[in-house]
Amino acid sequence: MSSSCRIWRRMQMPDLARIHRYHSLPEQGPKVLFFSGGSALNKISRVLKGYTHHSIHLVTPFDSGGSSARLRAEFDMPAVGDLRSRLMALADETVMGQPEVYALFTHRFEMTATLAELTEELKQLVAGTHPLIQPILNPMRELIQTQLGVTQAKISEGFDLRGASIGNLIIAGGYLNNQQQLDPIVFLFSRLVKALGEVKTVLDEPYHLSVELENGEKILGQHRITGKEQAALDSPIKRMWLNKGLKAVAPINSEIADDRRDMIEQADLICYPPGSFYSSLLANLLPIGVGRAICQNPNPKIYLPNLGVDPEQFGLSLMTQVERLVTTILADTQSIEAIHFGGLDFLLLDDRYDYGDIDENKLNSLGVSVIKTPLITEKEDKYDEQMVVKALLSLM
Template sequence: MILPGSPFPGPRHRPDGGGAAIVALGGGHGLAATLRAVRHVSQNLTAVVTVADDGGSSGRLREEFDVLPPGDLRMALSALCDDSQWGLTWRDVLQHRFRSEGELDNHALGNLLILALWQLLGDEVAALDWVGGLLGARGRVLPMSAVPLDIQAQVRTAAGVEHVRGQSRVAAAEGMVEHVELIPPEPPARTEAVRAVEEADWVILGPGSWYTSVIPHLLVPDLARALEQTTARRAVVLNLSAQQGETDGMSAGDHLDALLRHCPGLRVDVVIADPSAVEDLDVLGVAAEACGAQLVLRQVRSGDSGAVHDPLRLAAAFRDAFEGVIGDVGTTEE
């Protein structure tokens, strides 16, 4: 059986009534949170996903087949699924994990489906478009790079500075992460991802694992250049808490400083933060100003969970920012 290259109808054109062209960059649960929120604001969405995962099902498939790690791509597709019974059922199928005493244990079915389409089509983006079509996805999912990547971090510990390689090891590092880099250095970006950023109305960074899901986008030269030069406005969504291991001891302002350290040419228009997650509003305000951004404080935390973004509250914050109705710094909404 030979499948056509892609069910996706060519270059992206904004559909009538589809809303602003929005590109969200990240990976894992953080990117999924953004996508679940921003789909309430626009139907013209693109997710650009990190490809450095080396743990779990993704890491095993990456090592065995020398492919991009599919897990974060799968999660982004699932977050964009259609709300019909069809879309939600196929989302659950994609997310299903096998439990056994054999080699299939902990593999996500969606990872295997994506891998199968990669092998059939020989084109990662076309394969992701096919999975998106199956889900009725409200948007497109793209890998940020054409090759699988490794993350290496400089971690300051009580014994000095250590070099830690691998996304899963960096995420669990015991110490303060000071700097990250990609291996191979200066990797090629997917041209579709670069074009999406260039043509966007808004680009969103965060929330998510700061050093292993958010900052890596700034370390792909062509993608970083597009982020610096795009006419789109740029929004950063801060996390609701520090991530154990990766960002222990970092304040909200430190997160913005880390972005500028890794991409000094980056300018940001809006920083969205939940006031309950900000230790010092004045310090965060200074950090936002250094990025060229206006600080927007909104209650975006889910009421029944400590560190999960509520999709509707975050959507309301995005809507305010996109429409320019962002009020005064320090204003919060229920």
């Protein structure tokens, strides 16, 4: 008969001995898992790869704005912008990596160019004559050309390439060339750029985000709730779900793959990081099996809340954010007889920033403890990436 237990140790913040050990041997570093999307975590990721090459990044494939939206509409595919962005943040930027591939993946077509100019530029990339692709050695160059050639052949005439990311077009070609699966091409290009960590979409499905506001309005599409491409919400979000398409309310969901479940269950630490609260963080927790896997993991789970204003958090206090986070995780555990561990252990806060009222009794009832430590530079009202990374590493 087996049983589950947790062993706690005395904690130092920051724990300089642990930090030094990880920094000395990042190849043997811990498995820190992040549920995130967007670019909010990219700077932290760049710092973290100096301490561990085993971080895990589960990102959302549900974005519906920007140039990714055009690819999604064209091929009915998941969004790949966050995937590509995080891969680049984790790429080995030394000579031992592939700086030429990095430069190609991060390049975007000009917004002011004509369709004819951009079509010609894509043609040059596929042919291998473009100055960005020429320095890349074979067989890597031929591999990239093949994926871009698939995209070129399958996009409709007049497809708007303005502002399109070359990296997104390459990944899209790989997706189309691998039976509409992202994992094979992501695995391949992770190796090409020598990503010092692992990046995967939480689901490999072309779903969208939908929300209902407190005023009863229902909104379809991630780009309509972030407050970036359209006007900010004027009513708080009441609930969110995954939706099939953007034309009508059609709730849908799928179970995470076994490898995602194993990653979550076996992570040395789980972090719910800063970023768009609903479309980047909670969206990752919606697929079936995520919450269950989190609650099977005995290791620390940390929430590092946003600083400043996130339009998606309109009407949400810090305490409400914590409650929504825990509720979203536990909603996935209702169909099982027992859960071994909770969904959140620690609220990690800067020791001087004003996050609003903190109800210690409420946090205790949720099984959450507060850790306060310096996380913000004196002159700037934003998290210091080095301080955040060292705080997280001190918890393992």
